[in-house]
Amino acid sequence: MLRFITSRLLQSLLALFLVITATFFMIRFVPGGPFTAEKAVTPEILRNLEAHYGLDKPLWRQYLDYLGSLARGDLGPSFKYPNRTVNEIIADKVPVSAELGGLALGFALVLGVGLGTVAAVRRNTWMDYTASTIGMFGISIPTFVVGPLLVLGFAIHLGWFNASGWYGPLDRVLPAFVLGLAYAAPISRLTRGGMLEVLHQDFIRTARAKGASEFRVVTRHALRGGLLPVVSFLGPAVAGILTGSFVIETIFQIPGIGREFVNSAFNRDYTLVLGTVILYAGLIMTLNLVVDIIQAWMNPKVRLEG
Amino acid sequence: MRFSFRRPTSLLRILIASLPLLAATGCLKRESQVQNGNRDQILHRGIGYEVTELDPHLVTGIAEGNVLRALFEGLVTEDPVDLHPVPGVAERWEMSPDGLVYTFYLRTNARWSDGAPVTAADFVASFRRILTPTLAADYANMLYILQGAEAFHKGATTDFGQVGAVALDDHRLRLTLEHPASYFLALLTNPPWLPVPVSSLAKTGEVYVRGNTWTRPASIRSNGPFNLKKWQTHQIIVAEKSPTYWDAANVRLNAIHFYPIDSVDAEERMFRAGQLHLSEAAPVSKIDSYRRDSAAVLRIDPYLGTYFYRFNTRKPPFNDVRVRRALALAVDREALVSKVLRGGQRPAFALTPPGTAGYTAQAKLGTDVTAARELLKAAGFPAGKGLPPLEVLYNTSENHRIIAEALQGMWRQELGVEVSLVNQEQKVAQAARRTGDYQILRSDWIGDYLDASTFLEVFRGDSGNNYTGWANADYDAALFAAARTTEAAARHALFQKAEAILLEAAPIIPLYHYTHVFLLQPSVKGWNPTLLDHHPYKHVWLEK
Numbered sequence: 001m002l003r004f005i006t007s008r009l010l011q012s013l014l015a016l017f018l019v020i021t022a023t024f025f026m027i028r029f030v031p032g033g034p035f036t037a038e039k040a041v042t043p044e045i046l047r048n049l050e051a052h053y054g055l056d057k058p059l060w061r062q063y064l065d066y067l068g069s070l071a072r073g074d075l076g077p078s079f080k081y082p083n084r085t086v087n088e089i090i091a092d093k094v095p096v097s098a099e100l101g102g103l104a105l106g107f108a109l110v111l112g113v114g115l116g117t118v119a120a121v122r123r124n125t126w127m128d129y130t131a132s133t134i135g136m137f138g139i140s141i142p143t144f145v146v147g148p149l150l151v152l153g154f155a156i157h158l159g160w161f162n163a164s165g166w167y168g169p170l171d172r173v174l175p176a177f178v179l180g181l182a183y184a185a186p187i188s189r190l191t192r193g194g195m196l197e198v199l200h201q202d203f204i205r206t207a208r209a210k211g212a213s214e215f216r217v218v219t220r221h222a223l224r225g226g227l228l229p230v231v232s233f234l235g236p237a238v239a240g241i242l243t244g245s246f247v248i249e250t251i252f253q254i255p256g257i258g259r260e261f262v263n264s265a266f267n268r269d270y271t272l273v274l275g276t277v278i279l280y281a282g283l284i285m286t287l288n289l290v291v292d293i294i295q296a297w298m299n300p301k302v303r304l305e306g
Numbered sequence: 307m308r309f310s311f312r313r314p315t316s317l318l319r320i321l322i323a324s325l326p327l328l329a330a331t332g333c334l335k336r337e338s339q340v341q342n343g344n345r346d347q348i349l350h351r352g353i354g355y356e357v358t359e360l361d362p363h364l365v366t367g368i369a370e371g372n373v374l375r376a377l378f379e380g381l382v383t384e385d386p387v388d389l390h391p392v393p394g395v396a397e398r399w400e401m402s403p404d405g406l407v408y409t410f411y412l413r414t415n416a417r418w419s420d421g422a423p424v425t426a427a428d429f430v431a432s433f434r435r436i437l438t439p440t441l442a443a444d445y446a447n448m449l450y451i452l453q454g455a456e457a458f459h460k461g462a463t464t465d466f467g468q469v470g471a472v473a474l475d476d477h478r479l480r481l482t483l484e485h486p487a488s489y490f491l492a493l494l495t496n497p498p499w500l501p502v503p504v505s506s507l508a509k510t511g512e513v514y515v516r517g518n519t520w521t522r523p524a525s526i527r528s529n530g531p532f533n534l535k536k537w538q539t540h541q542i543i544v545a546e547k548s549p550t551y552w553d554a555a556n557v558r559l560n561a562i563h564f565y566p567i568d569s570v571d572a573e574e575r576m577f578r579a580g581q582l583h584l585s586e587a588a589p590v591s592k593i594d595s596y597r598r599d600s601a602a603v604l605r606i607d608p609y610l611g612t613y614f615y616r617f618n619t620r621k622p623p624f625n626d627v628r629v630r631r632a633l634a635l636a637v638d639r640e641a642l643v644s645k646v647l648r649g650g651q652r653p654a655f656a657l658t659p660p661g662t663a664g665y666t667a668q669a670k671l672g673t674d675v676t677a678a679r680e681l682l683k684a685a686g687f688p689a690g691k692g693l694p695p696l697e698v699l700y701n702t703s704e705n706h707r708i709i710a711e712a713l714q715g716m717w718r719q720e721l722g723v724e725v726s727l728v729n730q731e732q733k734v735a736q737a738a739r740r741t742g743d744y745q746i747l748r749s750d751w752i753g754d755y756l757d758a759s760t761f762l763e764v765f766r767g768d769s770g771n772n773y774t775g776w777a778n779a780d781y782d783a784a785l786f787a788a789a790r791t792t793e794a795a796a797r798h799a800l801f802q803k804a805e806a807i808l809l810e811a812a813p814i815i816p817l818y819h820y821t822h823v824f825l826l827q828p829s830v831k832g833w834n835p836t837l838l839d840h841h842p843y844k845h846v847w848l849e850k
Contacts, residue, residue, distance in 0.1 A: 032733025036740070037366065038750070040770045041444050044460050048442035052516060081539075082364045082516045092539060148575070155579045159336060163579035164572045165565075166541060253572050255540035268733055 005289070012285040019281045020070070020274065024063055027265070027273050034079035034268045053079065066274070075278075076271035080264070086275035089260060094279070096166060097256035100179065100248070101241035103172055107180030108187055113223075113230070115184070116191025120199060120226070121218055131188060138185025147178045147251040164253040175252040179245055183237060190233055195226035228299055235291035239284040338580025344829045344848045347560040352573045354586035356540045356566040360521040362500040363436040363443045368752075368839075369586070371497055373564050376532040376545045376843050378500040381410050381429065381479070382491050386845035389756060389836050391491035395424055395501070395529065396479070405486030405792045406453075412477040417550040418503060418527045426473035431504035433471045438514045448498045448754075451490060453482040486792045489663070489757035495840075496754060503527040531557045531844045540566055558847035577603075577825045583848070584833070585825040590705060593649055593823060603825050606650035607835035610753035611820035612657055612761065615698070615713075615746050616739075619813050620775035623693055624745060627811055628685040633746075634671050634815040635678035636720040637713060642817060646712045647705075649823045654816035656805055657765075662837070663756040665798050669806035671816060675720045682721055690722035698725050700748035701732040709817070710748065739773050747773075749814070756837060758801045759788065765808055776813035 035041060035049050050056045054065060069076060075086035119131035154174065155163040162171050198204065199222055207221045208214075246258040257276060264272035343350050353369040362374055383394035396410035416424040433452065436443045437459045450456040453470030457463050470482030483490060493499065503520075504513060510525050511518030520526060526534050531553065532545035543564040547557050565582065567573040570589045577585045588596065588604065596604040617624040617633075624630055639653035652660070656667035679689075687693045698714070700706040710727045717723040725746070730738065738744050751771075753760040762785055763769060767777030781804050788800035808814070822839050832846040 030734070031737035032731075033737075035444075036733050036736040037444075038736070039366070040740075042447050042770055044439075045442065045444060045446060048439045049444075052440070052442045077517055080358055082359050083361060083519055083521065085517075089539075148571070151575050151579075156575060159338070159579070162581055163575040164567070165576070165581065250569050251572060253540070253567050253569065253576075255538065259540070259568075266731070266733070 005293075008289050008292070012289065015285065016278070016281055020067075020278060021063075023274055023277045024066065024270075025059075027268070027270055028059060030268065032268055034270060036268070053077070066271075070278075075275040078269055078272050080267045080269040080272065086271045089272060090257065090275055090279060093255060093257040093260055094242075096254060097249075097258060098242050100172070100175055100245075100254060100256060101238075103176035104179035104183065105238065105241050107176060108183035111180065112184040112187025113191050113227070114188075116188040116230075117195055117218060117223070117226075119188065119192040120195035121214075123196065128192075131192070135185045135188045135192075138181050139189070143178050143182050143245070143247050144251060146181065147174070147248065150174050150178060151251075164251065166252070166254045171252075175248050175254060178251075179241070179248045183241065186233065187230055190229040191226065194229045195222055198222045198225040201225075224298055228295060231294055231298065232291055235287045236284055239280065239287045242283065340580045340583055340827055340829070343563075343583060344850045347558060347848055349559050349562045349830070349843075349846065349848060350581060350583045351562060351564055352567050352576070352582050352585040352587075353543075353564045354566065354573075355568045357543070360526070360534065360537070360543075361518070362497040362502055363432075363441060364516065365497050366444045369566065371840075373543055373545070374497050374500060374530075375495075375840065376530055376562055377526075377528040377534055378497075378530045379416075379551075380494050380500050381412075382494050384495050384836075384840055384842050386832060386842045387834050387836070389492075389495075389838060389840055391495065394495075395429075399491075405488075406483050408481045408483070408490070409474070410479040410481070412479060413552055414477060415552045416529065417552065418529050419533045419548055419550055420527055421550050422527075423476070424501060424529050425476045426479035427476070428501050428503065428505070429479055430466075430471050430473050432500075432502045433469070434466050435502060435504050435507075435514060436498055437466075437469070440514050442516065443498070445496075445498045448493065448496060451483055451485075451487055451493065453484050456484075485790045487789060488792055488794065488797065489755055489759065492663075492755040492757060501529060503529075532559075532562060535561075542566075553844060557844045559843060562843060574825065582825075583827045583830050588823045588825050590647075590649060590823075596825070602828055605822075605824055605826045605833075605835075607822045607824075607839065608652070608659070608837060609820040609822040609839055610659055610662065610756070610760075610837040611750060612654050612659060613651075613709075613748075613750045613817045613820065614654065614657065615815040615817065616744075616749045616774050617813055617815075618742055618745050618747070618775060620742055621745065623685070623687070623696075626685050628681040629687065629693075630812040630815075631671075632678040632681040632685070632721060633717060633723070634812045635674045635681070636723075637716055637815060637817070638673050639817060640673075641716075642709065642712055646708055647818065650821045651818040652821070654818045656809060657751075657814065657816050658758045658761045658801070658805060659753075659819040659837070662753065662758050662761070664794065665758045665801055667805045667809075668802055669809045671809040671812060678721060682723070687723075690724065693723060696723065696725040696745055697728050698746045698748070699728050699730065699735060699738060699744045701735040702729045706748050742773070742775065750820075752820070753838070758798075758805075759785065762801060762804050762808070765813065774813040776811060778807055778811060781807045 035046055054062055078084050078086055078089060115131040115134060119128040122128055151163050155161045161174055165171050204217060204222055207217050246262045249256045249258045260272060261276040264276060339350055353372050355369055357370045357373055358367065359365050360373060362378060379394045381394055381396040382391040385392050395412055395416045397413040399408055399410045401408050412424065412426055418424060433449060435441060436446050437449055437455055439459060439461055446459050454468040458466060458469050472480045474480055506527055507513045507518055507520050510520040523534050523537055531548055531551045533548045535546045536542065536544035544561060546561045547559065548554060551557065567576065570587050573585045574589055574592065576582050617630050619625055643651045643653045655670040655672050658665065658667050660666040698710050700710050707729065714725050714727060717725055739747055751761060751764055764771045766782050766785055784800045784804040788797045791797045791800060826833060829849050831849055833841055
């Protein structure tokens with residue numbers, strides 16, 4: 001187990017290093033820079049700016065400098081926000097995205113696993129069809145349609161919520177619901193599929209034969225195996241949901257990291273692009289590792305071997 | 307049993323039936339932020355996007371200016387109706403007869419938010435900071451009008467004593483200019499000229515280097531009618547009325563809440579939900595329905611900006627003035643404005659918007675299809691035959707696309723000229739502009755201050771914003787002379803001359819002058835239409 005984790009960690013570090021290197025050079029070769037603007041700065045001012053941010057040095061030197069400060073945990077100053085550092089921006093925005101993501105994920109799991117289980121247990125009845133229909137709607141209707149529709153109904157016509165913003169507890173409801181709905185749909189489909197497979201296996205028949213109640217069979221015996229596909233889906237999904245959803249954050253104007261991630265590329269905010277990419281890549285790698293470990297625990301058939 | 311079973315059901319039914327009614331009549335609605343604000347004199351204003359900084363020396367954008375004008379006050383400030391310069395920190399000023407030396411008399415009751423007096427030395431220190439090269443201030447060149455400022459900023463001297471900014475005593479400031487400039491006072495209301503509390507900056511970081519955190523609510527000192535209380539990025543900026551402001555008795559708003567909302571659609575929904583008194587913009591697609599259904603909240607104000615196309619005059623066929631003029635003369639701007647844009651824009655027949663500080667260009671680049679065809683023929687391309695493949699480059703946006711398509715159609719129909727449309731992400735297009743890697747480029751220019759020079763200077767031969775490759779010695783000479791002329795009629799005559807040269811050579815096709823389209827609650831009073839979209843907050847109030 002320990003050997004597995006160590007080797008996976010080393011692989012992840014290597015992958016992360018490659019991601020950083022590729023991002024560093026790719027963003028530099030994109031036309032336009034952090035200081036290109038509709039109104040041009042004078043050549044002297046451009047030189048001052050480049051000197052301040054070290055852009056006047058050769059690229060390889062900048063790359064080594066960046067790796068050096070990265071090793072000290074310093075992601076550098078932002079180009080777009082002159083008096084803020086990338087560390088500060090990330091520390092400011094990640095908790096917001098994590099809160100939204102956590103709420104949405106909780107909602108998605110309860111709804112998705114619930115619907116999926118009911119659908120599997122009552123296969124080919126009206127309950128299954130209803131759950132599947134809800135699932136299909138959730139998958140096929142994008143959040144940028146559901147979001148504004150709910151705002152129209154609940155914020156503008158009924159006046160129960162703010163149309164957008166992240167000011168009080170009430171402002172969490174609509175965005176978490178919309179984002180959660182988008183994830184609940186695939187979770188319910190995966191749960192249904194996983195459960196159907198498990199419910200036909202011998203150990204379930206054995207449990208039933210021992211006289212266990214149907215509720216106990218489903219919750220104690222079947223769910224553990226039935227949720228395996230959901231768990232492998234959750235790895236990258238959790239990374240995505242925790243680092244923010246650009247669409248939801250834009251519709252509801254939520255100050256999360258997702259918008260910074262996308263806008264930093266448009267702004268050519270080199271350091272912020274790198275900072276958010278590192279955050280995102282690191283999270284995906286960590287969560288995939290966690291998922292592998294959880295799967296091994298849930299399914300004895302999986303052996304943890306490098 | 308049965309009886310008691312029926313009662314709650316019918317009760318429930320009544321309740322359910324009345325729910326939509328309750329909701330519709332607003333019984334379940336909370337008091338909206340706007341109603342709340344009207345009662346407490348709190349203005350809720352959308353500002354478009356998150357401000358990059360609140361350090362007046364390090365900002366360039368419109369949203370930043372809209373917040374800074376609440377927090378800081380310069381030597382002069384603006385009249386709420388026509389924005390002409392009125393006393394700010396300076397209660398009066400004198401100009402020398404040659405127009406070169408201004409002496410400002412600062413009010414003795416002008417205060418920073420900690421109660422310390424605002425002195426002439428504060429202004430000198432502030433000008434010194436923005437001109438210091440290590441700060442790398444984007445707009446430092448705005449101060450080049452001060453004698454010796456350019457040399458100091460470019461490092462030719464490190465002695466700030468050479469710069470024409472001297473504190474004669476605590477309350478008298480003498481500014482000496484490079485050349486007379488009738489728009490000098492109007493310049494002073496821009497962020498680069500606002501006083502920064504340099505004396506206390508060292509507490510939060512380096513004074514002459516970026517990265518100082520002095521503008522955070524906990525450490526900021528400012529001298530304007532409002533003080534910064536809260537700044538949550540991408541959420542809200544709260545400014546509350548300042549008790550130390552010299553004119554606090556005349557400030558009617560208790561607070562302003564600024565909302566950085568970068569989605570026009572989200573902002574419009576917030577406005578409709580009663581979260582905002584005014585929006586920064588209104589979605590183009592909804593202008594018509596607002597006109598029809600809620601005209602009372604729709605505002606369309608003229609705005610000091612011009613939308614135009616640039617030609618790359620370095621490359622054929624646009625090195626030939628006849629081809630440039632042919633394309634320009636074939637554009638029906640009236641149709642563009644009334645049928646395509648529909649936002650109350652004015653068709654542009656010149657670069658400078660009409661009525662800019664009393665100046666309206668007499669020369670016109672209008673529509674004359676017959677002349678356009680003749681010109682094209684004379685250039686050797688009758689009915690567009692023989693032209694190389696032509697391309698219009700615009701930065702990706704729905705609006706730019708529909709305008710480009712309209713022009714594409716006009717040129718095809720009137721001249722037989724085929725152009726293809728290419729869109730690029732904004733910074734990529736800007737890079738192409740710099741390297742001259744374009745034929746026709748979508749462009750715009752927003753004036754910095756109320757004077758024709760803010761537009762015409764763009765196409766000087768040595769201007770960093772020209773990009774067309776076009777230069778004309780007479781044009782440059784007229785602007786040089788205008789900058790050194792104080793008498794208004796003579797200056798305007800020079801501008802007329804320059805503008806006529808520009809339109810005759812047509813390195814650009816002016817298309818329309820901007821309007822600012824936004825949503826405004828009728829309870830907001832004192833929000834006058836001004837060309838720069840500036841609204842001095844101390845003259846704004848809310849009615850219930």
